[in-house]
Amino acid sequence: MGDRKIKVETLTRVEGEGGLFIRMSGDTIEEVRLEIYEPPRLFEALLRGRPLEDTPDITARICGICPVAYQMSSVHALEAALEVTVSPEIRRLRRLLYCGEWIESHGLHMHLLHAPDFLGFESGLEMAKQFPEEVNRGLRLKKHGNQLVDLLGGRAIHPVNVCVGGFYRIPNRNEFQKLIPDFEWGLNAAMETTRWVAGFDFPEMESDCEFISLSHPDEYPMNDGVMKSSLGDVIEVDQYEAEFEERQVPHSTALQAFRKSTGRPYLLGPLSRINLNRQQLFPQARKLADEIGWEPVCRNPHKAIIARGLEIVHAYEEALSILRDQHPAGKPRESYSPQAGIGKSATEAPRGTLYHRYEIDDQGKIIEACIVPPTSQNQAQIEVDLKHLVTESAGQEDAELGRKCENLVRAYDPCISCSTHFLKVTIDRH
């Protein structure tokens, strides 16, 4: 095949604005770039000089899909700086809040954004006519997630009830109990969904990536733990910046991330979490993983949709266990006095590990903030996997190759930003 240029203008069903550029000479791949061109939003600079109490609500504005993740990483980092330890009840309720976010984010992505790729539809809207039951189920799961975030977070999008030390208000037992019937239905529905997506016809693909996620001896990772690598490394969250580095690349306004020790990119998110923490899943999720034949280590990025399904099942199980046992008794938040310090935290956003570091002064003002979102960390690995895919499929027609690239990008559920929803793909063959 001679030199050629392929341009796929629009990739839908991803969060945010970006582009994909592939340059080929014959069948040789010269360059693959995941281009993120939306302007930097400068949240870290925005926080400087502000009271630390503003941080959870401001950082929640970074994302409309995963605001809880930003709130969780920020309050934990600030509590580390202030040497505040939250009560077991607060800790449990924060996990419950995170369950809500995982359910709504994964539910939306699986049913309306990713499933159409496997069933041959251009959009979830198009898919709805032939698969109304599945789409209605996805909408209902998303609604459950939103209800939970609404109850504990004060509103479904950009919640406002999380504060340093705990919550502004803890709902009463009756408010929690009301959610139980829906969540019992949701658990069964999530299991059906996972069985459904596990039956899709997946493209063959093996990514030689390093998987990284938080890991905790007693629970599936959300708010706490050490960072674990599929290479066997265990990294304290405090050491994040010593082990990982962000690099500016000319084609992206988002920094890319690499392991300092290997110089290579790595993968965060549901595939990494399941691969590294399968034994910490709640029982029905673990049993379902066995039932559908989930491999000990799954290296096919397309199968992340199944990992999301297992995580929704887990989230429903864990949410139900908390909802059933919830007897609000303690105070809603721990008090603290401002003190100078530095705090770091990583939590598991739906798309992967989200790292925050804050330095505060003795008046409780933010001196410096560092926020490293999962999608920016995954960018470089997505480029590596795209290069692999294009190499394997170089002989295919441009349109088909472009479609495969779009499908692969969607498998990572990139949250490029929350403002607009398109990604241009350009393949330049010469």
Next chain:
Amino acid sequence: MVAGIGSPHGDDQAGWEMAREIERRKYSHVSVKLARTPADLLDWIEPGRDLLICDACQGAGEPGSIHQWEWPCGQLDEIRWSGTHQMSLTGVLALAEQLGRLPQHVRIWAIELHSNHSGESLSAAVQARVFAAVEAMCEDISNSVSQGEIEHA
């Protein structure tokens, strides 16, 4: 059912204000809902209940101008609706239609917004038109009443 779509920010409150005004008029058999995003409609709509949507819009005319569309309507795709995070109103209605959940009659009433900056109240231009928009909507509702669909309390 009357659904007001909006937020507490500037003229984006127009949909809520219109819906609240209708609620004050206490029609029986008319339920009034306030939505933060168009996707909320998917939780409430029923094929057997006419749907009246109140919202703010942008790009349809002068600030404060009142607009009414009957779904489906091609012009709706060209109108910019407030809010960027969620599915658009037209996307939600199209999805509901695909799922067989959309009522036969869907009408959308909107006021062209002037400003929707965070923390602002309704602009004078939009505030002045809320009552007129609601009057027009109530006539719409009364027509439905005369057809035996809705009763006044």
